[in-house]
Amino acid sequence: MLRDLDAVDAVPEYADGDEACWDLEAAFLDEGAVIAGTSESDADHGEARHWLVGTDDMELLAQVEYPQPVAGAPRSAGNGVWYTVSEDGATVCVWELAQTV
Numbered sequence: 001m002l003r004d005l006d007a008v009d010a011v012p013e014y015a016d017g018d019e020a021c022w023d024l025e026a027a028f029l030d031e032g033a034v035i036a037g038t039s040e041s042d043a044d045h046g047e048a049r050h051w052l053v054g055t056d057d058m059e060l061l062a063q064v065e066y067p068q069p070v071a072g073a074p075r076s077a078g079n080g081v082w083y084t085v086s087e088d089g090a091t092v093c094v095w096e097l098a099q100t101v
Contacts, residue, residue, distance in 0.1 A: 005058040023073035027082035
């Protein structure tokens with residue numbers, strides 16, 4: 001193993017004290033970043049959450065904010081983008097990180 005990041009140490013616990021666990025799938029954006037989800041453990045606590053993780057030092061960089069609810073794990077779509085499925089399973093959405101100045 002080269003590096004690891006434990007969700008218990010990185011992701012805030014739920015209001016009731018339960019701890020989050022990583023989903024089994026994640027979306028590599030490039031060699032330095034991944035979008036990882038906690039959607040399976042989030043299911044009993046509200047909306048699915050996804051996280052931007054830097055893979056060089058396995059650091060949680062930010063929670064990904066979506067304009068609408070998503071379901072399940074993020075999945076790689078290539079070239080720095082990922083896709084999610086809507087809560088009702090009817091829509092596939094493709095995402096990329098917002099550019100900051």
